Amino acid sequence: MTPAPTDRAMTPAPTDPAMPPAVIELRGATKSYPGGVHALRGVDLRVAQGELVAIVGPSGSGKSTLLNLLGTLDRATSGEVRVAGYDVNRLSDAQLSALRARHIGFVFQHFHLAPGRSAQDNVADGLLYGGAGLRERRARARTALEEVGLGHRIDHLAHQLSGGEKQRVAIARALVGDPDLLLADEPTGALDTASGALVMNLIRQLHAAGTTVCVITHDNDIADSLPRRIRFRDGEIVDDSGPPGPSGSPAEHTDSPAEHTEEVPR
């Protein structure tokens, strides 16, 4: 899935001639809800192909709202949103559905698995709306489950799995379609530390294999361990550690301990 060429001059990110194409581009994106709630107040963001980004910030700061825009589940009130090369504002609801089916994978805090169905069927549903046949969906689901280390749980029903296993099934469902972008909203939020670590390892592996990933997290240790961190407050990006330098190591950035204390939910 190669994103279409984009207008580089408009990209807010640092200009590097060898920079990989953007998977996400936001320019002045805002989101307001009726009643005067401004969940996002003009966000500029560029995430290039292959990045792994942590999104942090206090509760209510607009992280999930941002993820919904990135996942095209919601539309920005104003501003430009481009995902996988597509201008989201110009796409119809049906086209957005197709965009999600082919280019975006989601992982949720509460897994969202169908309880009475097997791990394999749950994962295979990740391909249902992309047009693949049942046989192919099942085969790829099996492979995806093996990739997340659940080869031995293929026929288990979703409600028979542990929380960590459920989240790994959910990750398998998100990656089975080979998306350009994986969005995870607090994927470790409902898990114990050990299961959470396993899930994060999985996400790192996906990143290492080339998938672009955005993870919302409340866990500072997790956030600090990721190559790029974007900090939100009151619907604005207050800090962006920026894409990692050409060496591959995260570009060091101002990240004072004082700011960490503010992540306590309000």
Add this chain to the structure above:
Amino acid sequence: MSGPALRPARLSPADILRTGASGLRTRRTRVVLSALGIAIGIATMVAVVGLSTSSRADLLARLDRLGTNLLTAEAGRNALGQDVKLPKSAVAMVERIGPVQHATATGAVDARVRRSDAVPEELASGVTVQAARPDLLDALNARVDQGSWLNPASERLPTVVLGSVAAERLGLTAPGAKILLNDRWYVVTGILAPIELVPTLDRTALVGYPSAERYLGFDGHPTTVFERSTDASVEAVQGVLARTVSPGDEGSVKVSRPSDALAAKAATDKGLTTLMLGLGAVALLVGGVGVANTMVISVLERRSEIGLRRALGATRGSIRIQFLTESLLLSALGGTAGAALGAIATFAFARTQGWIAVVPPWSLAGGLGATLVIGVVAGLYPAVRASRLHPTVALSAS
């Protein structure tokens, strides 16, 4: 500006069925209960149609067996109120009508019937005496239940054959006994099975013409002429029969077609059938409301599933078709079970009645068709609601 054109993939029919069924599999009790309403409605309607069709088919089969080509011409009263007698030659004249295949007659005999001389003469037994020709039984497609029918030998002797009701009234269950006709002892040689075409003969004691003339003072004049013709000419014969049996006095002759009475029966249970069909329709309607209710609740409960499916790339259309399919499957389940139940009920009841069970295919097709219409109507609103759910709202509902 953008990548290749985005076009949502179409789900295959099998996938549509699978997703529609997925919501039913995990909620079995509710599925069974809401399908039950539809099943009861359809079962009622199929059974009602099946039973009325079976009973009508049975009646038609009986008519077919008995024949619809029998006509009777009965002597009545003339304009002055006097009993009219048919000429002795009536049968011979009827036989002369072209299409007539067979004619015979009975003549009323003025005789009292008693079980024994211990019974006072004034006490009416409710049994009348008729003189009959030996070929009467064939003409009526009637048969002897016990004993034997009149023959050229016995019709001259004081022997009598009783109709089924007459035997009952006289307290006789088997031939062999003697009864009194006026003051003459007659031997009962046979008891007839019920005569379906002419039930009035069930109440009579039948004796031969010569015997009646000799022992009971019978004048030999027939009172009822029975006639069978070719099926095609029944109406033509009906037109001339009165004139033939009683030239010049045809106004006092009553011509009738006994099979008409049987055929009229088929029409009489129509009212009940309509009532039962109405009840079935009400049950079906209630069943439909049940399905709609189940679907609305299902949509409310499954908001997060809907949100997830939207996140996985389902279009509004795919969500709509999923819930519509679910509703259709739900009511089709009820409809199929109901049609089967209705057919089974028809077969079971027809068996107890000795009928051949007939379940018209159109009633099954109509029942299933109604089911599908109900499924669509009941599912449309919930499905549209499901498809209009905003993905983010649906997802945050967990």
